[in-house]
Amino acid sequence: MGSHRRLAPSGFDRGALGVLSVATAAFGALAAVPAPAAPLDDTRAEVDRLYTQAEKATEAFNEAAERTGTLRRQVGESQDRVARQQARVNDLRERLGAFAGAQYRSGGLDPALALLFSDDPADYLDRALALDRITLHQASQLKDLQGALRELAQERAEAVRRLGELDESRRAVAAHKRSVEQKLARARQLLNSLPSAERAAYDRASRSGRGHLSGPGGAAASGRAAAALAAARSALGKPYVWGANGPTGFDCSGLVQWSYAQAGLSLPRTSQAQAHAGHRVPLSQARPGDIVTYRSDASHVGMYVGDGQVIHAPYPGAPVRYDPVGMMPVSSVTRP
Template structure:
């Protein structure tokens, strides 16, 4: 074997080996690249449920802010319309008084100077005529003074109404801005929650539904109000101490129960959809006892009662910020509009942290 030829073959093989190694380093390892991480893959069902609850909770808080701003804006628009009507009437009155002041001034001018008229009374040939003219002049002067004072008062009122209307307009714009901000937040939170739910695998969705059932069952044992441990009542069923709903309360419960199956829509007050306070306010309005629109104003403005004395038709207010409400129907159950993606339904009254109970119609 030729030594030079062998050495050349060795160098050739070494070059090929070096080239192969370089290709391998450039290409990277031969195994497949990992796929995009599953957003729910490393989370337990309990964590997913907690995340969804937090998102829908934040959406509900924003819904209360939206409803508050919406109600405030509606009142401000009504007030502003009334102010503008009053402003127009006052402006017309000022114009009329201006014309009247001109007429009074012209009448005084025609009546002449009061001092000169007095001399005519003493020295003139026609004292009766002079007396009549003096009387007209004095009356015209008094009218002019009265008109001037009334005109000044009207102008002050016009200025006050103008300032009030301007302030009301600023407040209306602020309420509309608050409403738009809350709307944007609601839609963002709901979209995020829906994205998570849409990304669940079938098995995860089944586990989540099962977890919700188990938590609802556990909530029944936490109920410490009337009928604790009792069965679910109907719309006019038992309440505190087995009492039956009657009168307006029975009508309110009947209305709310008739809405079961209708979708939750934030900001809605019926008749085809509701949010939580939209349902309770519509129910009591149908019973002839209108109550405030939002759960927070229902908590603030409706008579409070103890949990132990809760009766069908009473409203149970939830969370420390009073941002959810349901109607007690007896048997430790409520009827309520729960959250986006759900429909009006019944649920254990202790399913959420209870703030207190209010009783409309008293």
């Protein structure tokens, strides 16, 4: 997203833009003193920084959202296990209750079984198993019930723990969402404060990257990679939408995930996880369809298309497009 617009000398030179502005004003017909270029450069640098931070927060949002979905499924599974175990406990209690009733009708209730109806079933179970009067069959039934109650308690504790994690994850999602929205709103505000000429220059600079870098091309490493690349190309021009993974809008990792899904391969949701979704290859050996992650924290990702270019969802306001693979420091190249 943002940091690839901090350019090397071979790309659009922002310092040169400031010098050019000053020179033009100095040699123009008017004698007015031009405004210094530094504040404009500072504004552009701040926009870059906010976009970079927003993208990192977006990937954190994606990760938290994915974890929330996983926890929600796990909570459902835990609740199902609790229900099944409760049914087993109820069944065992009914069987022991029926046995106790038969004893009562035949002349009296075994004291061990009478404890079944006490206020402290756990204490009953521990004491009942120690009594000599119960038969081997009764002891087996009591042990089954004791085990079932313990398992039920464990399942309930696990369900409570996962519900707590789910609640924490939901709060994390909300916090990351607020962070992204705040940073993007501030970036838009700063961009809107630039004169129209400066905004146009900023847009040209963001597209120029570090200049075209020649690089490996050739065929995709597999038919699946070729199909994923074709899907990514079909998304050209679609808007950047943070937290989205298609088909009408994408963030950076959403585009890569969606493209490979069209090729029949399920990839993780975040750029950091996608960096490990296959085997690493050197950038010099990249082939079309390979996943290219950026920055030391792998917070941005694109797909290599060949000839030194990637296709990616850059940042808000910029649609899915091609850019030089060297638009920012490459972290890794992964071949799914």
